[in-house]
Amino acid sequence: MKKRILVTDIDGTLSHGEEVHPDVAAACTRLRENGWEIMVATGRILATSKNHIKAIGAWLPAIVYDGARLMDPLTGKSLWEAALSSRAVDMVLTEGWSAPLELQIFTDEAAICRKKDKETRLFLTEADVPVYDNLQTPHVDERVFRIIFYGSEHEVLQLEERIGETLHDHVDVMRSGKNFLDVVPLGVSKGAALSHYVDQLQPGPEILVAAGDHCNDLALFDIAHLRVAPRDAVPQILERAHVVMPPAHAQGFVRLIDFLLSGHWTNSSRTKRVVL
CATH class of the missing domain: 3.30.1240.10 (Hypothetical Protein, Haloacid Dehalogenase-like Hydrolase; Chain: A; domain 2)
Incomplete structure (x- = not known):
């Protein structure tokens, strides 16, 4: 069966600060119960991402260090990495x-x-x-x-x-x-790390949704089938988003998950912008 994957940035997209709002965590549980899998893509290291990963059940490999490492969130093992010379x-x-x-x-x-x-x-x-x-x-x-x-x-x-x-x-x-x-x-980004992971999937994902709010999320958008941004994202992100959700401080992620569970992420969602 092809995977349905939601890849999300943490800060400013999923949440603000070190805690995930209970409503967002509950929505992520509903999403996973309906067959979706969740992945984080963040500039944080794994240690400072673990609370968020656990709260939303993002057990796919974590894109951390802004794409320089792909790590198993359960074992802490590095699955792929690139270091600066x-x-x-x-x-x-x-x-x-x-x-x-x-x-x-x-x-x-x-x-x-x-x-x-x-x-x-x-x-x-x-x-x-x-x-x-x-x-x-x-x-x-x-x-x-x-x-x-x-x-x-x-x-x-x-x-x-x-x-x-x-x-x-x-x-x-x-x-x-x-x-x-x-x-x-050089050549490292969240998008490059996501490509490395997706290229190993056989078959490829049915739908790959990426949510982000800042310039380091643009490379995720290059890979995603469906691009999502909060309303307060930077202009470079907003102009490329298929779906615009409320900001993280208003628990916009809940609205995103409601949208994904509605099934309205078909091709029509990618030709006309949806504002949640």
Whole structure:
């Protein structure tokens, strides 16, 4: 039997913060009871995604690290991954070292930062993620999957432009939120990781629905049969969405699931925009 798969971003799409609303969790249970399977595709690491995965029953392989890793949510085993080269890591860190932004370097379910990156240390420590805050120079020896710069939108945009101009042959750079700049290995994206998973399915899925709200979700839209965005998504996402749902703070995911269970996701839903 062909799978019906819903792939969703977490922050700003499924939920806000560290908890999934009970109504959203209940709706996801209804969806799974009707034969659908759920998959998360997030910039988070697996450790900080587990509460959301458990709440919605997303037991398909999890796309994490903004696509740099595909991981089994039950065992924590990496099923596929791509790391930044040591040279690329050094070049990115050197380029962004003096920017007035927080720095987060993600290794294998752990993070590296500087003493001054206080928000990074606080958030990840509260999530029980190992944080090593002894970075003093723009170099690390560990295997790195993703680098994040966090801070003012203006500074994020400036650094995005600089890295994009000077390092475009070495890394991919994208915004995963207004104040977040992600740097991943060249060719890596949520969409590339999803393609890797879908290509192994025999037969392929009957329907592949992707929901996202920011620029790092655009690659998911390239793969999906049906593209879904919350009303407060960035313009680049909204202009490509087949279905627009209420925002995460209004539990828009419940409306999406009601729509999917209604069966109105036929070809007609892809020729005329549906606003839920």
